[in-house]
Amino acid sequence: xxxxxxxxxxADGGPDGSAPDSQTPNELREQKWLAAVGQRVxxxxxxxxxxxxxxxxxxxxxxxxxxxxxxxxxxxxxGVTTSPLLEHLSAADVVLLVAFFxxxxxxxxxxxxxxxAAFGGGSRAWVWVGVTLGAIVVCPLVMSPPPLTVLxxxxxxxxxxxxxxxxxxxxxxxxxxxxxxRPTRDKSFRPPSARHPMGTTLSGADVMSRMIHAxxxxxxxxxxATGLSLVIGIAVGGMMGYFSGVVDxxxxxxxxxxxAIPVLFLLIIIVATRDERNIYLMMTVIxxxxxxxxxxxxxxxxxxxxxxxxxQAARAxxxxxxxxxxxxxxxxxxTPVLVLASFGVASAILYESTLSFLGLGLVDEPSWxxxxxxxxxxxxxxxxxxxxxxxxxxxxFALNLVGDALREALDPRSVK
Amino acid sequence: MxxxxxxxxxxxxxxxxxxxxxxxxxxxSGDGDGGRLIASDRVxxxxxxxxxLAVVGESGSGKSVSAMSVLRLIPTPPGxxxxxxxxxxxxxxxxxxxxxxLSEKAMRGVRGREIAMIxxxxxxxxxxxxxxxxxxxxxxxxxxxxTGAEAxxxxxxxxxDVGIAEPVGRLKEYPHQLSGGMRQRVMIxxxxxxxxELLLADEPTTALDVTIQAQILELLRxxxxxxxxxxxxxxxxxxxxxxxxxxxAVMFAGRxxxxxxxxxxxxxxxxxxxxxxxxxxxxxxxxVDRLGTVDDNATIPADFPSGYTVAEHDASAAGTGxxxxxxxxxxxxxxxxxxxxxAEGEGKPTPARLSGLRGAxxxxxx
Numbered sequence: 201x202x203x204x205x206x207x208x209x210x211a212d213g214g215p216d217g218s219a220p221d222s223q224t225p226n227e228l229r230e231q232k233w234l235a236a237v238g239q240r241v242x243x244x245x246x247x248x249x250x251x252x253x254x255x256x257x258x259x260x261x262x263x264x265x266x267x268x269x270x271x272x273x274x275x276x277x278x279g280v281t282t283s284p285l286l287e288h289l290s291a292a293d294v295v296l297l298v299a300f301f302x303x304x305x306x307x308x309x310x311x312x313x314x315x316x317a318a319f320g321g322g323s324r325a326w327v328w329v330g331v332t333l334g335a336i337v338v339c340p341l342v343m344s345p346p347p348l349t350v351l352x353x354x355x356x357x358x359x360x361x362x363x364x365x366x367x368x369x370x371x372x373x374x375x376x377x378x379x380x381x382r383p384t385r386d387k388s389f390r391p392p393s394a395r396h397p398m399g400t401t402l403s404g405a406d407v408m409s410r411m412i413h414a415x416x417x418x419x420x421x422x423x424x425a426t427g428l429s430l431v432i433g434i435a436v437g438g439m440m441g442y443f444s445g446v447v448d449x450x451x452x453x454x455x456x457x458x459x460a461i462p463v464l465f466l467l468i469i470i471v472a473t474r475d476e477r478n479i480y481l482m483m484t485v486i487x488x489x490x491x492x493x494x495x496x497x498x499x500x501x502x503x504x505x506x507x508x509x510x511x512q513a514a515r516a517x518x519x520x521x522x523x524x525x526x527x528x529x530x531x532x533x534x535t536p537v538l539v540l541a542s543f544g545v546a547s548a549i550l551y552e553s554t555l556s557f558l559g560l561g562l563v564d565e566p567s568w569x570x571x572x573x574x575x576x577x578x579x580x581x582x583x584x585x586x587x588x589x590x591x592x593x594x595x596x597f598a599l600n601l602v603g604d605a606l607r608e609a610l611d612p613r614s615v616k
Numbered sequence: 617m618x619x620x621x622x623x624x625x626x627x628x629x630x631x632x633x634x635x636x637x638x639x640x641x642x643x644x645s646g647d648g649d650g651g652r653l654i655a656s657d658r659v660x661x662x663x664x665x666x667x668x669l670a671v672v673g674e675s676g677s678g679k680s681v682s683a684m685s686v687l688r689l690i691p692t693p694p695g696x697x698x699x700x701x702x703x704x705x706x707x708x709x710x711x712x713x714x715x716x717x718l719s720e721k722a723m724r725g726v727r728g729r730e731i732a733m734i735x736x737x738x739x740x741x742x743x744x745x746x747x748x749x750x751x752x753x754x755x756x757x758x759x760x761x762x763t764g765a766e767a768x769x770x771x772x773x774x775x776x777d778v779g780i781a782e783p784v785g786r787l788k789e790y791p792h793q794l795s796g797g798m799r800q801r802v803m804i805x806x807x808x809x810x811x812x813e814l815l816l817a818d819e820p821t822t823a824l825d826v827t828i829q830a831q832i833l834e835l836l837r838x839x840x841x842x843x844x845x846x847x848x849x850x851x852x853x854x855x856x857x858x859x860x861x862x863x864x865a866v867m868f869a870g871r872x873x874x875x876x877x878x879x880x881x882x883x884x885x886x887x888x889x890x891x892x893x894x895x896x897x898x899x900x901x902x903x904v905d906r907l908g909t910v911d912d913n914a915t916i917p918a919d920f921p922s923g924y925t926v927a928e929h930d931a932s933a934a935g936t937g938x939x940x941x942x943x944x945x946x947x948x949x950x951x952x953x954x955x956x957x958x959a960e961g962e963g964k965p966t967p968a969r970l971s972g973l974r975g976a977x978x979x980x981x982x
Contacts, residue, residue, distance in 0.1 A: 445693055509740040516687055516735075517755045517806065518727035527754075531745040 240609035247605025253598035261415040262300045265293050268371035268409035270351040276365040277357070284354065285369065287346060291339040296416075298335040302328050351377040371397075373406035375413035375566040391581040399583045401574050410566035411587055417567050418595060421483055421552040422545035428487025430541055433494025434534070438525055440495065441502025441533075451499070455492050463489045467551060471560045479562055482555065486548050493544075494537050501533030508532075535610040542603035546596040553592050568592050630707035631662035632846050633686065633731075633814055638700035638716075640681050640690060655681040657870040658700070660946055663814060663863075668840065668847040670861030670878070672854065672893070678870040679850045683816045686848070687727050688715060704730070705813075729759040732807035736819040738799035742791035748775075749787030752806045759810045774805040779835060797828035801835070808839060814846045821856070833860060854897055858882060866890050872946060875954040886955045 241247040260267065271284040306324045351374050358366050373396075392399045398407035440451035467485055471477065505511060506529065514528045555561050556569025568588040575584035640656040656678040663669045671679045684690050686702055702715040704726065715726065727733075735741040743751060752771035756762065762770065768787065775783035778801040791799060800820060807815060817836065821829035837860060840847050849860055857864055857878065864881045866874040866889065874887040885891045898904075946954040 509735055509737050510743040512689060513733075513735055513741045513803070513806075514743070515689055516727055516733040518724045518729060518758050519754070520724060528743055532743070 237606075237609050241602070241605045244605045244608060246601040247609070250598040250601030250605060253594060254602060257415050257419060257595060259300075260412055261419050262296045264413050264416055265289060266369055268373060268375065268406070268412045269369045270354060270372060270374040270377040272354050272366045272368050272372075274365070274367040275354065275363055277363050279364070281365075288349070289343075290345055291343050294339045294343060295332070295335045298339075299328070299332040302331040371406065371409055371412070373409045375410045376405060376564060377409070378404040392583050398587050399581050401571070401584065402577060407571065407583060407587060410571060411568070411591060414566040414568045414571070414588070414591075417479065417562070417565060418549045418552060418592075421479065421486070422549040422599075425483040425486035425490070425548040425551075426541050426544040428484065429489075429491035429544065430494055430537070432488070433491035434498050434530070434537070436491065437495035437498030438502055438530070441499040442506055442521075442525055442529065444503065448499070451495070455495055458489065459492045461489055464551060464554065467555060468558065468560060471555060477560070477562050479565075482552060483548075486551050490544060490548070493540055497536045497540060498533055501536065502529050505529050505533055536607075539603050539607040539610065542599050542606060546599035546603075549592070549599070550596060631703075632665045632705060632708075633663040633848070634701075634703040634706055635659055635661050635682065635686070636701045636703065638682060638685055638702060639698040640678075640685055640695060641698055642695045652696075654698075654870055655695075656685065658945070659867070659870070659872050661865040661872055661875060663846045663848055665813070665846050666840075666844045667862040668849055668860055670849045670851060670857040670864045671867060672851060672857055672864060673867035674852060677867040679852075679867050680818055682867070683733070683818050683848060683850055686715060686816060687731060687733055688718075688723055689733075725759075728755055728807075728812070729810050730812055731814045731816060732810065732812040733816040733818065734800070734803045734807050734820050736822050738796055738803055738823060741803055742799055744791055747788050747790055748794070748802050752787075752802070752809050755806050756809050770809060771805070774809040775802070777808070777839065778802070778805045780805070796824055797831065800824060800828075800832055804832075804835065804839070808843070808845075811843065812845065814848065815840070816848045816850070818850045819852070820849075821851075821853075829856075836860075854894070866893065871956060872954075873956040875946060876952060880953050884953070886949060886953065887957070 241251065265271075265285065265288075266273075269285055269288075271288050273285050274281060274283055276282075306328055354363075354366065354368075355372075357363050390396055390400045390404075396406050396408065398411065400406055401410065436451055436454065440448040463486065466489065467482065470485055471482065474481070502525075511524060511528055514524055519528065552561065552567065553569030553572070556567040557573045558569075559573055561567045561570050561573075568591050571584055571588035572592075575588075638656055638659045639654065641652040641654045643652045659678065659682050661669060661671070661682075671682065673679050681690065685697065688697075690697070697716050700716065704713045704715050706712055715723070718726070742748070746754075749768060749771055752774055753764070753767040756767040756770050757764070760767070760770070771787060772783045775786055780786055780798065780801055786794075786802075791802075794802065800823075804820075815836075820836065821832050824832060833856060836847065836849075839845070849856070851857060861878045863875070863877050865872050866881070866887065868889045874881065874885065874890045881890065882894065885894050944956050946956055949955050949957070
């Protein structure tokens with residue numbers, strides 16, 4: 201065996217190392233499978249529209265501070281040029297940017313070889329997860345954005361002519377920038393205008409800016425809550441399906457208990473009885489309560505697949521139980537769950553919007569549901585209903601379209 | 617390398633795999649004493665290094681269960697190993713290894729690395745979501761200390777060895793892109809990538825059409841000789857047995873009824889079931905109205921006809937009374953020829969290496 205290894209090593213180092221040989225097995229799989237599914241999803245108009253909307257929202261969410269901020273991008277004052285926007289980026293902003301550009305570099309540019317060379321193998325997905333997790337840990341430690349500043353200071357400085365040069369973002373208002381220049385109680389909101397394309401809220405904050413920043417809350421709740429329930433659902437369902445017997449029996453009782461809990465009402469109770477509003481608590485509760493569907497699907501798939509010949513073959517080759525569960529069963533059984541998950545994201549977004557609409561959302565943080573709640577109050581303009589309402593509708597609709605397209609794409613009967 | 621050969625030569629005396637009185641049963645799902653089905657009853661057979669043991673029998677006679685038990689692949693909640701030992705590499709290692717009592721972790725080291733298995737159904741034995749390359753490299757990476765790129769090289773060579781043209785391109789293909797014969801070749805490549813000492817082939821050609829069958833068997837034979845590998849070939853095709861086996865174990869209703877070398881089996885079958893089985897084969901150039909049939913529909917030991925007498929199936933001198941039932945054991949009725957019957961003395965569980973066989977002859981020629 202040792203002789204073959206050295207021979208191989210030499211052959212590898214040789215000049216004739218043709219390109220396809222040097223690809224790792226993971227790379228081979230990812231390209232083919234993802235490409236095939238992606239093509240089939242994009243082949244349907246519903247999938248195309250849905251994906252375009254979701255990708256657009258994600259880009260808006262990542263670049264929200266660069267789209268709408270009261271901090272100027274560039275500012276020259278007394279001969280010193282600074283970028284207040286960059287200085288005021290929060291750790292969350294940077295994490296999102298890191299994750300976005302890591303994905304861009306890995307998938308679009310194809311920067312895997314150097315990374316692989318440095319860290320010794322691994323698929324792109326794992327590299328991305330590693331980078332993102334690293335950013336989540338490092339950014340809050342390293343970064344110390346200045347505490348809250350008076351957001352109107354830049355506008356006032358510009359008006360007073362103190363700045364030699366100033367470049368604002370496209371929409372020069374932060375989500376929490378209240379322009380109560382005329383704090384008359386009756387008319388503190390403004391309808392859409394050139395300065396505020398979607399008008400302002402009752403407290404004078406720019407609606408468009410709030411809409412942009414609210415995409416973050418919506419997507420974060422959707423993705424993180426669904427991710428959590430996926431992890432729980434796959435773990436519980438996988439064990440039920442693979443081990444069956446007593447494990448299955450206990451798991452099913454757990455499923456019954458959890459499917460009896462009305463998610464929205466429990467959410468309202470938990471959120472309403474706590475003093476501080478916490479988005480992560482919301483995500484956790486949604487995630488903890490909506491894994492039942494995933495678990496049932498995975499269980500059914502695993503029960504069917506564990507008898508499969510290739511699972512026997514994998515055992516005969518000496519693959520361990522976790523290897524069989526995650527490498528052989530999961531990829532074959534996860535497809536119906538993926539479909540369910542895209543509907544899950546939509547429903548998590550709806551939960552958050554509902555809570556915010558009921559006035560139980562985050563205080564002061566932008567949210568589509570919160571804007572709708574504000575629209576309920578007397579005397580506001582039409583935009584407050586239409587813009588967030590449409591955003592929620594389109595997003596949920598788009599995610600359902602994606603889910604439908606995924607179901608079509610993964611259904612072997614529909615594949616020609 | 618020469619050391620290894622010398623060592624192997626020394627070790628020819630003891631079997632590579634020795635199944636001794638293996639009993640496997642299956643329970644009705646968890647309702648206590650609802651009667652267990654005995655799938656394999658006091659099965660004894662042995663495989664010597666470099667030789668092929670063919671296990672013949674009709675469906676449900678316990679052939680596959682016995683082979684699966686060697687790798688301990690029977691799921692144990694419904695199934696259970698009730699008795700017996702499976703001695704692996706006996707006499708070659710300081711501590712004798714009984715595959716039935718080995719830890720699960722140690723067993724994983726044996727599976728694929730020391731004993732590999734190929735299955736009946738190539739269409740479904742490959743994972744549909746992985747490429748051929750990934751599935752072979754997975755097996756390689758599990759058992760050999762190599763990098764991913766080296767594993768790909770090994771996989772490539774394994775594919776070339778089983779006669780697949782353009783292995784580099786094939787590595788990136790999915791199972792559904794290959795034909796049945798190709799897939800069985802891939803399965804063989806996967807099984808042999810780690811150079812096991814014993815290959816369990818569970819009806820490797822049943823699902824393939826006849827011309828492909830011949831190719832696959834030829835390939836297995838070639839690979840076996842070139843690697844000096846032992847093989848346990850499970851089949852119900854007596855033609856396959858005649859062409860490929862050194863020794864044969866005939867199974868019926870969960871029991872081994874006859875165990876001998878391939879020439880003796882076809883020339884002097886002693887057990888009535890074996891006689892019936894051979895009698896049911898058409899002979900070229902001979903006209904008959906009806907082929908002979910084996911009437912005994914027993915598939916589980918409980919149904920084994922206890923009064924299985926010689927008279928029913930053209931008696932021979934060797935038998936002494938009953939050829940079945942609880943009390944019968946494998947007895948060496950003539951040198952190198954074991955038959956299930958009631959005779960005096962203890963049944964002998966481990967037949968000695970049978971000499972003058974095809975595999976051995978070929979090996980010395982090489």
